[in-house]
Amino acid sequence: MTKRLKDLGKNKTGIVTAINCSGASKRRLIDMGITPGVEVKVVRVAPLGDPIQISLRGYELSLRRSDAKDILVEI
Amino acid sequence: MPFKFALVGNPNCGKTTLFNELTGSKQYVGNWPGVTVDKKIGYTREGGHEVADLPGIYSLSPYSMEEIITRDYIIQSKPDVILNIVDGTNIERNLYLTLQVMELGRPVVLVVNMLDEIEARGDKFDWERMGAILGAQVLPVSARKGTNLKKLIPVLERAAKEKRKPNLPVYDHATQNALHEILVLLSGRFSQEESIHFYAAKLIEGDSHVLKKLSLNDAERKELTAIIARYEATAKLGDRETMMADARYKYISTVIAKTVERNPARKRSVSEYIDMVVTNRVLAIPIFLLIIFCMFALTFGTVGATIQGWLEYLFNDLIGVWVHDALVSANAPQWTFSLLIDAIIGGVGGVLVFLPQITLLFLCLSFLEDSGYMARAAFIMDTFMRKIGLSGKSFIPMLMGFGCTTPAVMAARTLENERDRRLTILLTPFMSCGARLPIYAVFAGAFFGKMAGIVIFSMYVLGLVIAIVCGFVLKKTLFRDNNAGFIMELPPYRLPSMQTILIHTWEKCKGFLIKAGTIIFSMTVVIWFLQHFSLTMQYVTDSGQSIIGSLGRLLAPVFAPLGFGQWEASVSLLTGLVAKEAVVSTMGILYGVGDAAGSLSAILPQVFTPASALSFMIFCLLYTPCISAITSIRREMNSGKWTMASIGLQLGIAYTVSLTVYQIARLFL
Structure with a gap:
């Protein structure tokens, strides 16, 4: 099933299938290792509900829900 | 060699x-x-x-x-x-x-x-x-x-x-093929270029800077487009940028598979445990506020104030007295006393006494940054700060602004994004700094009696409200473009190296010392000159007759609609540009009651009404901070234009808000 990363839910894991944004924000996402095929896990949600913390390629990354909405994951 | x-x-x-x-x-x-x-x-x-x-x-x-x-x-x-x-x-x-x-x-x-x-x-x-x-x-x-x-x-x-060149990464066939075709395309013209492989890879990614730099002709561009089209056609969901990044990460995986053997029995790291507490849904914000409070207490509380006291003693009671005695024994003319002791030692010393606080503040900030906590603070505060167009990291400089605008503006360096940094620097001066407190204390005490505490507190709140409104408006107008997002690594917690913290703090202090020795020194001398010489270049002791006094008279009508059209008020505001502490002391001198705040409170009701006092306090809250802060803004903005914009914004807002408040308040007070 395909979901947006922002809807993945805490402690859930998914495989990235697509990054549907463009320009600098897309570049930054893929430079940080979010490429199709990579496994990501939502580790935590910030106390005010945004941003979220994900774990991938052995490190921790935080991104806003508005960035995470463009990332599709397969679970 | x-x-x-x-x-x-x-x-x-x-x-x-x-x-x-x-x-x-x-x-x-x-x-x-x-x-x-x-x-x-x-x-x-x-x-x-x-x-x-x-x-x-x-x-x-x-x-x-x-x-x-x-x-x-x-x-x-x-x-x-x-x-x-x-x-x-x-x-x-x-x-x-x-x-x-x-x-x-x-x-x-x-x-x-x-x-x-x-x-x-x-x-x-x-x-x-x-x-x-x-x-x-x-x-x-x-x-x-x-x-x-x-x-x-x-x-x-x-x-x-x-001089050995590193090996080139070996990518998948499609990527290797495309790279090879681009190399063939470029090799005719750029065969001597050692970064040619970098350019080829960047052309696959669609890097506009490289494309422009290589200035390909039409035929070459067309060929490049064809190569990319063939490349993209090899993958199902790929576009050139993602495919190239994917190729790089795949190559990295093969390198790691050959060279790294990971311990399968991995324990949970210390960082994960710390994060379970520090970024916990319930505890995160209280812990954040506690850390900020401790940092504040250390910097602006007892420790900072004690060291500051020693420095004040050094400047006023040791150096000041020594210079005074030296001048007396040298039989020096009267104006040298005023220039050397009041202006230079008083003025530069008055700025240098902030050095202990700046040192402590940057020790704390470097520790938070290098330990990894700053990223968590940004993570926790991001939603809140985003409402006014800032990012989570802006919170700390803004909060520092309540202590002193100068280090607060310098602290904005921790924001990587230039847009966020500029907006933070623009908004930080609205946080009411410590030096403005004496102004509120004197005026609120003289006019609002039992309500004084509430009036003073409301100044701080007003500063915050103005910053939020400004942030909101600027976000919708000048600072609209924010495509940088908030994609930030949360590094593992690490105990910072002492040497790194000390070097970083020293750099900040050195910058501040250089500034104090150059710009602040010369501005102090200029203002002293304006304060002690009349338009006919006569030395005067009554600053009412000095150039600044004349300027004050010239400026006074501008402030009449705000309720404080007296030239003394204008002159005080002008000297407030050197340091906000100077506003109260100048007023004391101009009204002939000396430095003592008590006697000033007694005389103020004869010249101000409650409404104009309120308006004056608000103007002091919002108008341009001192020279020290302006020089920091100039340095951190790295642009004269932005510095002028910042000064203009503060003056404009101060005038508008004071005018509005005065015109409304005088109907009631």
């Missing part, structure tokens, strides 16, 4: 620690031309080689200033060796930058940091094999513990002499 090395690496990989270990205190810190990105050059203790500490970056994309600076520096300055430092505990993502660096065609030495943590985890690396695959010497170190650092300089020197 000394060589030239360039230090490249991700943020949070120990790059600054390594730089400090290599160069010690022999560093020069400036700005890269045109941008507020730190440029650090140092010289190694052994051999005296030049080391350029390039900004911490994740990639060599054309979208961030830091990344553009790094690649341009390497391509133009041709360092003898690129010293690429990577975090061994996070090698996969770190090597992503390494691959791009290798394509630049300069000799590379790969320093794998955090050897102590790698060993603690039980991971095994085959360093020799990794070096053989990459075509670069690989040296594992622990920059913090000093392990293997002695070997680094000889390794670098050897690499500089050997």
Whole structure:
């Protein structure tokens, strides 16, 4: 099933299938290792509900829900 | 012969620690031309080689200033060796930058940091094999513990002499094919170009800077488009950028598979435990506020104030008295007393007494930054700060503004994004700084009796409200473009190296000292001159007859609609530009009651009404901060235009708000 990363839910894991944004924000996402095929896990949600913390390629990354909405994951 | 090395690496990989270990205190810190990105050059203790500490970056994309600076520096300055430092505990993502660096065609030495943590985890690396695959010497170190650092300089020197180019990464067939076709296309015109492989890879990614730089002709562009079209057609969901990144990460996986054996029985790291508490849904905000409170208490509370007291004693009671006695025995003319003691020692000393607080503040900030907590603070506060167009990291500078605007503006350096940094610097002066408190205290005490506390508190709230409104308006207008997002690494918590913290703090203090010695010194002398000489160049003791007094009279009608059209008020505001503390003392002198705040409170009701007092307090809250703050703003904005915009914004808002409040308040008060 395909979901947006922002809807993945805490402690859930998914495989990235697509990054549907463009320009600098897309570049930054893929430079940080979010490429199709990579496994990501939502580790935590910030106390005010945004941003979220994900774990991938052995490190921790935080991104806003508005960035995470463009990332599709397969679970 | 000394060589030239360039230090490249991700943020949070120990790059600054390594730089400090290599160069010690022999560093020069400036700005890269045109941008507020730190440029650090140092010289190694052994051999005296030049080391350029390039900004911490994740990639060599054309979208961030830091990344553009790094690649341009390497391509133009041709360092003898690129010293690429990577975090061994996070090698996969770190090597992503390494691959791009290798394509630049300069000799590379790969320093794998955090050897102590790698060993603690039980991971095994085959360093020799990794070096053989990459075509670069690989040296594992622990920059913090000093392990293997002695070997680094000889390794670098050897690499500089050997001039061996690193191996090129081997990508999947489709990518190799496209790269090969682009190389063929470029080789006719750029065969001597050593960074040709970098350019080819960047052309696949669609890098507009490289495309422009190579100035391809129409036929070449058409051919390039065709190559890319064929490349993209090989993958189902691919576009060129994602495909290239994917190719790089796939190659990294093969390198790691051959050289790294991870300990399968991984324990939960200390960082994960700390984060369970520190970024916990319920505890995060209280803990954050507690940390901020402690930092504040240390800086502006007893410790800071005590050291500040010693400095005040040093300037006023020791140096001041000594100079006074020296002048008396030298039979010096009266004006020299005023210039040397009141203006220079008083003025420059009055700014230098902030040094202890700035030192303490930056010790705290460096600790929070280097320990990894600052990223969590940004993570926690982001939603809140985003409402006014800022990001989570802006919270700390803004909060510092309640203490002193100068270090607060300097603290904005911790924001990587230039847009966020500018907006933070614009809004920080609205946080009511400590030096404005005496103004509120005197006026509120004189006019509002029992309500004084509430009136003073409401000044602070008003400053916040104005900052929020301004942030909101600026976000919708001038600062609309915010495509940078908020994609931030949360590095593992680490105990910062003392040396790094001290060097960083010293840099900040040095900047402040230089500023105090130059700009503030000369401004103090200029203002003294304006205060003590009349328009006919006569020395006067009554500043009412001085140039500034005349200016005050000229300016006074401007403030009449705000309720304080007296020239004394205008002159006080003018001297408030030197330091906000000067507003009350100048007023005391002008109304002939001396420095004592009590006697000023007694005389104020004869010249101000409650409404005009309120209006005056608000103007003091919102108008341009002191010279020290303006010079910091100038330095951090790195632009005269933005500095003027900042001053204009503050004056405009101060005038408008005071006018509105006065006109409404006088109907009721």
